[in-house]
Amino acid sequence: MVPMNTRWIQAVVVLCSALLAAVAHTEDGPGCLDCHTADADIPVHVVFSSVHGNLLGGGAAACTGCHGPSEAHDRRGRRNPPDVSFGPKWTSDLEARNGACQGCHAGDKQLLWLGSEHEQENLACADCHTAHSQQDPAMSVELAGDQCVSCHSRQRAQMKLPSRHPIAEGKTACTDCHNPHGSATDADLHQVTLNENCYSCHQEMRGPLLWEHEPVTEDCSTCHNPHGSVNDRLLTARGPALCQQCHSAAFHPSLPYGAEGLPAGSSGSSNRNLVGKNCTNCHSQVHGSNHPSGARLTR
Known part of the structure; x- marks a missing residue:
């Protein structure tokens, strides 16, 4: 038979554990990782090895930073989408998806995104970028070109002609000349004119x-x-x-x-x-x- 004092200690331990769990759940937000466990959803957890997971503080905060509080999504037993979803199961509207990214990425090279050629074509940031990835292919010199030519088929063909820039070899990249997030010049060039763009390499x-x-x-x-x-x-x-x-x-x-x-x-x-x-x-x-x-x- 368990002594009274021992049972009292066990009850206190259980109560304290429950309180700590409740506090942790409240601090971490909707408790994303309660359902999205490492065993059940490996691609979700890759974000914690990326810059997004580290900058947003880890835990559920890394999820809600992009997907919003998503309180309806957190209600057990209901299949409600997150406030902001990038698919494929649920897809939020374009403004919400891009707005989640532009909350942080609104300056520097992204400054002219609104009104840019890609924005007018109703492209979303997630169409090119992979947030749940340790290395975003769009940020890689070797892989970024594949992202571009998946849409720009004419340029894909020209880049395989005998005389070309060494993009396929990884020595140059489309982003060396173009800013995919927008520019004040034609064809989203970095410089104010085509010639200035060329002179950035061909200074002679x-x-x-x-x-x-x-x-x-x-x-x-x-x-x-x-x-x-x-x-x-x-x-x-x-x-x-x-x-x-x-x-x-x-x-x-x-x-x-x-x-x-x-x-x-x-x-x-x-x-x-x-x-x-x-x-x-x-x-x-x-x-x-x-x-x-x-x-x-x-x-």
């Missing part, structure tokens, strides 16, 4: 130069396709055809060259401008020159 082309080539100072994409090309150096066309799109007449005869100028062509003789590649054989400083005699971009 910046100038100012004594002799400048007008298309270069106006727009790099006049001659180059930044996402990829079948022509060398990302050119939109091969020389001399590229040059002759502007230079229909020059200080020397500028005639359209065709197959008849190739060896074994109908003319019977080969044209040196076709056989010897193109105009850049002589006009080698096509981006501009600082040489006193470089008015024709020959040196």
